Amino acid sequence: GENVEQHPSTLSVQEGDSAVIKCTYSDSASNYFPWYKQELGKRPQLIIDIRSNVGEKKDQRIAVTLNKTAKHFSLHITETQPEDSAVYFCASHGGSQGNLIFGKGTKLSVKP
Amino acid sequence: DAMVIQNPRYQVTQFGKPVTLSCSQTLNHNVMYWYQQKSSQAPKLLFHYYDKDFNNEADTPDNFQSRRPNTSFCFLDIRSPGLGDAAMYLCATSRLRTSGTERDTQYFGPGTRLTVL
Numbered sequence: 270g271e272n273v274e275q276h277p278s279t280l281s282v283q284e285g286d287s288a289v290i291k292c293t294y295s296d297s298a299s300n301y302f303p304w305y306k307q308e309l310g311k312r313p314q315l316i317i318d319i320r321s322n323v324g325e326k327k328d329q330r331i332a333v334t335l336n337k338t339a340k341h342f343s344l345h346i347t348e349t350q351p352e353d354s355a356v357y358f359c360a361s362h363g364g365s366q367g368n369l370i371f372g373k374g375t376k377l378s379v380k381p
Numbered sequence: 382d383a384m385v386i387q388n389p390r391y392q393v394t395q396f397g398k399p400v401t402l403s404c405s406q407t408l409n410h411n412v413m414y415w416y417q418q419k420s421s422q423a424p425k426l427l428f429h430y431y432d433k434d435f436n437n438e439a440d441t442p443d444n445f446q447s448r449r450p451n452t453s454f455c456f457l458d459i460r461s462p463g464l465g466d467a468a469m470y471l472c473a474t475s476r477l478r479t480s481g482t483e484r485d486t487q488y489f490g491p492g493t494r495l496t497v498l
Contacts, residue, residue, distance in 0.1 A: 303486065312471065312489040313424065358423055368414075369487060371423035 271296040273361050275372025283380055288349050290375045292359035293341040301362040302335060302342045303369070308355045316357075317344070349379045384408050385490035387472050393496045394462050402457040402493045404472030413455040414487065415447060416471040424471055430455060459495075467497045 272295045282288050294302075300321040305313035319326045319333045319342065326333050330349075335342040346353055359372040386405045394400040404413065411432050416424035428437045430449045444466070446458040459466055472490040 305489075310494075312491050315486060315488070318486065356421075368426055368429065373423050374421070376421075 271299065271361060271370045273359060273370045273372045275359050275375060277375060278373065279376045279378070281378045281380065282349050284349060284351060286349055288344075288346045288353070288377055288379075290344045290357055290359065290377070291341060292343070292361075292372050293339075294361040294370075295340065296361070297337075297340065299361040302333070303360050303362070304333060304344050305358045305360065306355045307358065307374075313358060346377075349377075351379050351381050353377060354379045385472060385474055385488050387470075387490040387493050389493060390491060391494050391496070393498060394459075395498050396463065397461045400459050400462055400495065402459075402470050402472075402495070404455045404457070404490055405453050406472075406474045406490075407453070408474055408488065409452060410474035410476050410488075411452070412475045413449060414473040414475075415445075415455070415457050416473065417466075418469045418471055418492070427457070462495070462497045464497050467495055469494050 273292055275292045280288055303318035304316050306316045307313040317328050317331050317333050319335050321337055324335055330347045332345040333342060354377055356374045356376050358374045360369045362369045384407055388403050392400060412429060414429040415427045417427055418424045426438050427441045427445055428447050433449060444460050448456045457470060469492045471492045473487040475487045
């Protein structure tokens with residue numbers, strides 16, 4: 270079945286720096302890739318998503334890139350702020366299993 | 382304007398005592414999901430409904446059951462909670478997959494944190 274690998278598991282950056290989180294997926298039929306941000310004790314919140322017909326999508330300081338050939342997608346956060354500190358999950362959807370498959374998460378810490 | 386509502390937000394139960402968690406949605410989405418999330422882990426799908434069609438994940442224990450009496454409500458029943466069932470339980474919804482730009486996006490509720498004593 271589909272497998273999603275996410276790296277790194279923890280990431281620490283200085284405020285103002287950029288952060289990049291990478292995910293790879295195994296099912297070439299997957300066609301939808303959301304990213305969720307989860308603060309401690311709260312629900313996962315969708316922050317950006319990308320579908321397989323585009324290679325990049327940007328929303329203010331957040332961008333996602335998708336390489337279908339290599340089967341990987343990445344989250345880019347620029348000008349990081351302390352409030353960006355959270356756990357970020359990538360996910361893959363639309364493959365043979367038909368449900369969201371999550372990566373294991375990246376704990377991002379932004380130091381003031 | 383909450384879209385996915387879960388009650389209660391915190392639930393304490395005793396070992397072996399049945400418990401029911403509820404989820405309701407105002408989005409009129411066809412699909413509702415139940416996830417279990419333990420500390421520092423990704424959400425783990427337990428089961429989901431496409432309308433009234435129930436889909437169980439292969440590794441979901443029999444101890445977990447679900448009911449969906451109508452489009453808006455879905456319940457998670459834990460028949461005999463064990464210590465290992467202590468976790469955050471997340472409900473999510475999405476539209477039935479059809480052509481369009483909003484398919485597949487899942488919206489999560491705030492979760493119910495279950496403690497088993």
